[in-house]
Amino acid sequence: MRKLLVALAFLGLLGISPALAGGGSGIVEPRMTIAPGGAGGPRVAVTLDACDGRTDMRIVTMLIEERIPATIFATAGWIRSNPAALKLMLAHGDLFDIENHGARHVPAIDKPVRVYGLMTAGSPAGVTAEVQGGADAVARATGRRPVWFRGAAAQYTPSSLALIRSLGFKVAGYSLSGDEGALLGTRQAASRIAAARDGDVIIAHVNHPEKPAGAGVASGILALKARGFRFVKLDGSGVPAAGLATR
């Protein structure tokens, strides 16, 4: 228990507020915000997970047309299966940062349990393989080594968080779930995102074109823009490092 408390205090120093999931399981889900826009007007960071499957062009096309930047968390598998979408994003490098969502989309948890039905990486070596394998895939496909990591299910143990950081990656939490794993309906997703507050880090999915949620993600982001929100990538200029989960 003492070890856990020390680890949680450590996370607090990083600006991450760990929300305990699964009551006593030792699994944490980091909450992360960016610094509010203040006098410059409200701002949010849109982060989109590309876990597997295909690409939701309802979202990607809207972002390009509206010149809205986003941070994409891609797995090695999504990169392999979506070369055209990746090429399009890279052609708009001012709008899209491609970051690391893992090699095999297994939760970066160093003990063998199931999270949302997914078997975890299961050991420190498994977490390392998931993180490094994903980073290698992003680097090969984009020519740029990712700096952010978000594991499948966005859950960790304090020890796996420390391991990921020791590998040189920042861990991307979030503060607003926009689509609940692409399971929300169109209107639900739209209203959730449209209700974002200044400084929110929004998470949604860009790999489920067959589901209704994506249309709501696109319209929710448009509603924020109409309200005067600005959008930044996690590593976007103008975001004070102090507002992020950095040392």
Ligand SMILES: [Zn+2]
């Ligand atoms: Zn995912």
